[in-house]
Structures are given as structure tokens and as C-alpha cells.
Amino acid sequence: MPTPLPRHSQDQSKTNPAMADNSDVERLTPLDLLMPRAYIPMLMAFRTTESIASVSPRLQRGLDRLTEQVPWLAGRVHPTTRARGDMEAPTLEIRRDINEPAPTLVDRGSIEASYEALAAKGMPPESFPADVWPVPIMIDDALFTRGAPVFAASIFRFADNQGIGLCVAMHHNAMDGTGYAEVIRLWIRSMTGSALPSPGIFRNRLDRLSNSLSSQLSAVVAKPLDSLFASHPEYSRASPAPATDLPPCTFRMFTIPTTRVNAIKQQLSSYMPRAPTTNTVFFAVLWSAVTRVRMQRNPALATETSKMAIPVNGRRRIGAEFSTPDNPYLGNVVLYALPELLGQGLSTSSAPEALAKICHAIDQSHSPKIDLHHIAEVYSLVDRSEDYRAIGVSWDLLSGRHLAILSWADFGLHGMDFGMGLGLPDFIRVPCGGGAADGLCLLLPRRVPVAADASEEVLELLIVLRREDMHALEQDGIWQSFAN
Numbered sequence: 319m320p321t322p323l324p325r326h327s328q329d330q331s332k333t334n335p336a337m338a339d340n341s342d343v344e345r346l347t348p349l350d351l352l353m354p355r356a357y358i359p360m361l362m363a364f365r366t367t368e369s370i371a372s373v374s375p376r377l378q379r380g381l382d383r384l385t386e387q388v389p390w391l392a393g394r395v396h397p398t399t400r401a402r403g404d405m406e407a408p409t410l411e412i413r414r415d416i417n418e419p420a421p422t423l424v425d426r427g428s429i430e431a432s433y434e435a436l437a438a439k440g441m442p443p444e445s446f447p448a449d450v451w452p453v454p455i456m457i458d459d460a461l462f463t464r465g466a467p468v469f470a471a472s473i474f475r476f477a478d479n480q481g482i483g484l485c486v487a488m489h490h491n492a493m494d495g496t497g498y499a500e501v502i503r504l505w506i507r508s509m510t511g512s513a514l515p516s517p518g519i520f521r522n523r524l525d526r527l528s529n530s531l532s533s534q535l536s537a538v539v540a541k542p543l544d545s546l547f548a549s550h551p552e553y554s555r556a557s558p559a560p561a562t563d564l565p566p567c568t569f570r571m572f573t574i575p576t577t578r579v580n581a582i583k584q585q586l587s588s589y590m591p592r593a594p595t596t597n598t599v600f601f602a603v604l605w606s607a608v609t610r611v612r613m614q615r616n617p618a619l620a621t622e623t624s625k626m627a628i629p630v631n632g633r634r635r636i637g638a639e640f641s642t643p644d645n646p647y648l649g650n651v652v653l654y655a656l657p658e659l660l661g662q663g664l665s666t667s668s669a670p671e672a673l674a675k676i677c678h679a680i681d682q683s684h685s686p687k688i689d690l691h692h693i694a695e696v697y698s699l700v701d702r703s704e705d706y707r708a709i710g711v712s713w714d715l716l717s718g719r720h721l722a723i724l725s726w727a728d729f730g731l732h733g734m735d736f737g738m739g740l741g742l743p744d745f746i747r748v749p750c751g752g753g754a755a756d757g758l759c760l761l762l763p764r765r766v767p768v769a770a771d772a773s774e775e776v777l778e779l780l781i782v783l784r785r786e787d788m789h790a791l792e793q794d795g796i797w798q799s800f801a802n
Contacts, residue, residue, distance in 0.1 A: 433481030
């Protein structure tokens with residue numbers, strides 16, 4: 319078994335002494351610190367005639383049992399410092415008062431819209447008022463300072479009593495999307511009385527991660543910090559300056575039948591050494607389409623570089639046994655693939671040869687580049703920086719050139735059965751708004767076909783673009799043939 323680096327055993331988080339006797343502390347890792355100060359939010363809509371009064375007690379009992387297994391779900395993420403040599407380095411930790419009960423499922427009452435009406439429209443994300451959520455999605459300075467809850471959940475009913483909505487928000491510094499999905503699975507197991515993993519496996523994530531990376535961390539420690547940043551262009555020591563003139567943006571949901579993606583995969587098989595994955599083909603078509611419509615607004619983008627930021631789950635790249643169904647790792651293990659291409663090369667992808675080149679660039683950006691050594695370098699890059707808050711990403715969504723992808727397609731949430739009274743979620747949505755996140759794309763959890771016919775499976779995409787570009791995308795003939 320690898321030996322952990324001694325420096326971690328010397329790090330001492332500074333916890334409020336008045337809380338020390340009653341506090342349980344879970345130290346967060348360098349990979350946790352890289353995540354945005356926000357919640358991962360999902361709204362699951364269930365078609366049911368059951369009342370909130372009949373389903374809430376079962377959900378709450380499951381949540382109580384889940385918190386016994388994963389105690390830090392009842393905690394709050396607090397800013398703190400740790401000793402690092404002669405200085406104090408900022409960090410984060412989860413603190414939980416040992417007398418604190420499990421999170422409470424909050425009843426938000428009823429919304430004005432009916433389930434049947436919204437379902438007929440595809441359950442538009444903008445249909446849900448902000449007050450159905452249990453917490454604000456973005457964590458402001460005041461909440462950050464006093465400690466933001468790790469986990470929060472709320473429930474509401476639709477006006478026609480034909481459906482129930484369950485909103486679940488989890489702190490992104492405490493877990494990534496994969497960890498989120500694992501917590502939902504554990505919650506369901508807690509409700510059904512199924513056996514749960516030992517509580518001990520969900521503690522001491524810092525030691526668990528550093529132990530798994532220790533063989534590579536020992537080699538990385540000799541590499542200068544400047545060299546680490548040079549090796550990882552996805553990160554920057556200087557975040558983009560706040561824009562003073564934010565472009566008006568809008569969002570739109572598209573559905574893409576997987577049969578169309580599979581047809582393109584088959585078409586590309588003659589142009590690539592191995593068949594691209596569904597995600598690779600999807601990302602390539604999306605990247606090309608968005609770049610093409612952006613160039614209608616700004617032809618100069620043809621000679622400029624466009625980046626596509628793609629999160630990569632690092633669990634299996636650390637090792638097959640690092641995170642398993644019986645021993646899941648709930649913390650963040652998110653790395654970024656960052657393919658780059660000139661706008662001209664992206665916009666002319668109607669020919670299979672051109673699209674194959676885009677797919678190849680995407681594949682080369684993360685496989686096999688992101689390996690154990692790569693993950694150890696990112697870990698060390700954060701761990702050795704004076705202030706993790708000064709580390710930013712190198713793509714700027716205000717530039718009008720780049721895309722950032724979030725893919726929840728393979729989390730399996732549509733297949734998670736909440737049992738009596740709820741069953742499987744019919745729709746999974748996220749809160750939406752305008753803002754200036756030009757180029758932010760979210761691939762929602764893959765919809766499970768109602769019948770055995772695989773042709774019914776669809777991908778659901780939420781995309782944010784400048785209004786002018788979104789209008790052009792909706793009129794783009796190639797995109798229209800791909801997405802509904």
C-alpha cells in the first residue's frame with residue numbers, strides 16, 4: 319500500500335476552539351477546493367397522485383438513516399486555514415455539530431402550474447419559481463462566511479395534484495456530480511432498508527485521496543510550481559477580469575435522439591482508427607454548430623482559437639478499486655480536458671472528414687493524457703499554491719469563443735426508483751436564467767426509454783448563448799437535422 323506523504327499528517331486545520339468539543343470535522347481535498355462556490359442542483363419531477371404528506375415521512379426517514387452513514391451531509395462547509403510551513407494557507411472543511419439532526423426535507427407547498435400542462439411542454443426549466451429550491455444556488459459571501467449547508471432538499475406539489483417535485487442541492491466543494499448521484503443512490507437504499515456501506519468509508523477523504531496518489535505525489539513534489547501550471551493550461555493564476563459590458567444571454571433546451579448520434583458514429587467509423595463515443599460525437603457536433611453561428615456574428619473568430627472545457631471523472635483513472643459500488647468516493651475528482659481548434663476548422667464540419675478531426679482532437683485531449691500522474695500534478699498544483707482562491711480556469715465564457723460542457727448523461731438518475739408513492743423521475747431539470755454564461759452547456763441525465771425500443775432514447779441539452787447566436791443556432795440547417 320502506498321505511503322502517504324508526511325506533509326498531510328502535519329497540516330492542522332484551524333477550527334473554532336469553542337466548537338471543537340462538539341464538532342466533527344471532515345477536511346476537504348485540493349481537488350475539492352477547485353470547484354465553484356455553488357450548489358449542484360437538480361429538480362426531479364414525478365408523476366403521482368400521492369400527497370406530500372404521504373411521501374415526505376418516508377423520504378425523511380431515509381434521509382435520517384443516510385446521515386447516520388454519511389454524517390458530514392448534516393454539516394456545513396466553512397472557510398478555515400491550515401499550517402503550511404511558516405504560513406497559514408486558506409482551505410475549506412466540513413464542520414458538523416455532533417448534536418445536529420439530519421437535514422430536514424422542506425415543504426414548499428404548491429406551484430401554480432399543473433403537472434399535465436408542463437409535461438406536455440417537456441417540463442420547461444423556466445416554469446419553476448426560485449422559491450421551490452431549498453437554498454440559493456450561488457453561495458454569497460455572507461453564507462460562505464457562516465458556513466453553507468452540505469445538503470439541502472425541498473419538496474412541492476403541482477397545482478393539479480398529478481405530480482410532485484423533489485429539489486436536491488449539494489455543495490460543489492463537498493462533492494462532484496458523480497458523488498451527487500452516489501448520494502441519491504444511498505438515499506434510496508436508506509429508504510428501502512437495504513444494507514449500506516460502513517460509515518467509516520465516508521470519512522477522511524483527504525487521507526484516502528492522498529494515499530491513492532502518493533506514489534506520483536512523491537515524484538511531483540520536485541517539480542517547480544511554475545512548471546506545474548505550464549503543464550496544465552486548463553488552469554490559470556489569474557482569473558479573467560470581471561466584464562463591465564455583459565452580453566445579453568438566453569438559454570434553450572434541445573432534445574437529440576441517440577439514433578442520430580449513432581448514425582454519425584457509424585458514418586465516422588471509416589475516418590477514425592476507432593469508433594468515437596456517443597459523448598465525443600455529441601460534443602463535436604455541438605462545438606462545430608456553436609462556432610459556426612458565432613462566426614456569422616464575428617467572422618474574425620475564424621482565425622482565433624476556440625476551447626472546449628470537458629470535465630473528466632478521474633475515479634477510474636486513479637485505479638479500479640479507488641471508488642466502487644460498495645466503497646464509493648463521494649468527493650471531487652474532476653479534471654478537465656481542454657481541446658483547442660481554430661474557428662475555421664470547427665465551422666466546416668458538414669463533411670465526415672472534418673467532423674472526424676474534431677472528434678480526434680477531443681479524444682486526444684483526455685485519453686490517455688489524464689492519468690494518475692496528471693491527477694497528482696493537479697492535486698499538487700492546488701496544494702502548493704499560497705491561496706487556492708487565486709487559481710482560475712483558463713477559458714473565459716465572456717469571450718464569445720469558448721464552450722464549457724457539463725455532462726450528467728451517464729449518472730443513471732432516470733433509472734433510480736424512489737419506490738412507493740414516487741417511482742422513477744419522469745423529468746430532471748435544473749434552475750435556469752439568463753446571465754452571462756455564454757457557451758455553458760449542460761447535458762442532462764439520459765432519459766430511459768419508456769419501452770424496450772432503444773430508438774426512443776434521447777439526450778437533453780441545456781445551452782446558454784448570446785441571444786443573437788441562439789437565434790442563429792435555431793435557424794442553422796445542420797443543427798436542425800441533429801437536434802429538436
